[in-house]
Amino acid sequence: MSAIPLSRRAALLGLGACAMPMVGLRAQGLGDWPNRPIRWVNPGPAGGAGDVISRLIADRLQAKLGQPIVVDNRPGAGTNIGMTQVARAAPDGYTVGLASIAANAANKWLYRNMPFDPEKDFAAVGLIALVPNIVVIPPSVPARTLQEFITWAKAQNRPINFGSVGAGSSQHLAGSQFQIITGVPLQHLPYTNGGQMNSDLIEGRLDLLFQSISAVTQMAQAGRMRPLAVSGAARVEAFPDLPTMQEQGVDITSTGWFGLCTPAGVPEPILAKLDTELQEIVQDPALAQRLSAGGAIPRAMGRADFARFMAEESAKWRVVIQAVGASVD
Structure with a gap:
C-alpha cells in the first residue's frame, strides 16, 4: 500500500479539523444546525446602542457557530416591528432577536394592541448587558447638578420637554420614573432620529435627555451638552467622575438592557x-472592555x-407606566 502524499495528507487533516465542530454539534442533538446563515434582528435604529451591541455579539457568535450571522435592523413602533418578525419566524434556530426593556417588558403596558405576547412568543437565551442612561441638558440651562436642575425646572x-428614541425605551421610562420621584412635570417627545434629538437638545428645543451614553459621549465631553448624572446603580467607565442619580438624592437606579x-x-x-456560547462571549474580558468603554455593563445571565x-x-x-398614565394607542 503506497503512502499518502504529504500534500494530500495535510488536506485530509484540514478537512477533518473542519468537520470536528459539526460532529460535536450532532453529538449534542443539534443535527446539522446551523448549516446556513442566521438572521439577527435588531429592532432599533442603525448606529444605536442596540445596533452596536448586536454587531459585537454577532461577530463573535458566528465565529463559534461557523455560519454567518447577519444583523438586520428593523426599527419602528417602539421595537414592535422588528420583534414581531422574530415572534413570527420559523422556530428553527435561524432567526434570533435582540430582547430589550421596550419589547420584552414595557410595551405590553403602553400599547393596547400588541402584535405579540412577550411572555409566550419568545424563548429567552440570555442577558448581554445593562445600559445606563446619562442625564444631559443644554449648556444654556444654568444647572450644574441634578438638584439644581430640579429647582430650575420647577421654576x-x-x-419640561424631554426626548427619547420612542415610547417604551429606557430613556422614556427613566423620564417617567424621574417625574414620579421629583414631581417635575415632563412632556415626552418621541423621536425616530437620535441625531436630530441630540441636536434639539444642544440648541435648547429640548430641556432634558436620558440618553444612551455611547450616543452622546463625544458631545458631552466637548461641552456641547452638559452631563448631570447617570441612571444606573454605579458610576460608569466613560464618565468616572459623574455621580449617579441616586448619589444626588434621586433614587433611580434602573437601566436599559439588552439580551x-x-x-x-x-x-x-x-x-x-446558544445559551452556552452567549455566556462565554459576554464573559470574555476583551468584549467586556469594548462594552464598558461605550457605557454598557456586561452581564452574563443564563436562560x-x-x-x-x-x-x-x-x-x-x-x-x-400606569402611575404616569402613559399610553401610545
Whole structure:
C-alpha cells in the first residue's frame, strides 16, 4: 500500500479539523444546525446602542457557530416591528432577536394592541448587558447638578420637554420614573432620529435627555451638552467622575438592557447551545472592555434567570407606566 502524499495528507487533516465542530454539534442533538446563515434582528435604529451591541455579539457568535450571522435592523413602533418578525419566524434556530426593556417588558403596558405576547412568543437565551442612561441638558440651562436642575425646572411654570428614541425605551421610562420621584412635570417627545434629538437638545428645543451614553459621549465631553448624572446603580467607565442619580438624592437606579431571544418553540438543544456560547462571549474580558468603554455593563445571565429577569422588569415598569398614565394607542 503506497503512502499518502504529504500534500494530500495535510488536506485530509484540514478537512477533518473542519468537520470536528459539526460532529460535536450532532453529538449534542443539534443535527446539522446551523448549516446556513442566521438572521439577527435588531429592532432599533442603525448606529444605536442596540445596533452596536448586536454587531459585537454577532461577530463573535458566528465565529463559534461557523455560519454567518447577519444583523438586520428593523426599527419602528417602539421595537414592535422588528420583534414581531422574530415572534413570527420559523422556530428553527435561524432567526434570533435582540430582547430589550421596550419589547420584552414595557410595551405590553403602553400599547393596547400588541402584535405579540412577550411572555409566550419568545424563548429567552440570555442577558448581554445593562445600559445606563446619562442625564444631559443644554449648556444654556444654568444647572450644574441634578438638584439644581430640579429647582430650575420647577421654576419654569411649564412642562419640561424631554426626548427619547420612542415610547417604551429606557430613556422614556427613566423620564417617567424621574417625574414620579421629583414631581417635575415632563412632556415626552418621541423621536425616530437620535441625531436630530441630540441636536434639539444642544440648541435648547429640548430641556432634558436620558440618553444612551455611547450616543452622546463625544458631545458631552466637548461641552456641547452638559452631563448631570447617570441612571444606573454605579458610576460608569466613560464618565468616572459623574455621580449617579441616586448619589444626588434621586433614587433611580434602573437601566436599559439588552439580551438575546428566539421565537418560541426553538428546539431545546439549539437554545442550550446558544445559551452556552452567549455566556462565554459576554464573559470574555476583551468584549467586556469594548462594552464598558461605550457605557454598557456586561452581564452574563443564563436562560432561566433571564426569563425571570424579564418578568420582573415587566412587573416593575407596569407600576411606573400606569402611575404616569402613559399610553401610545
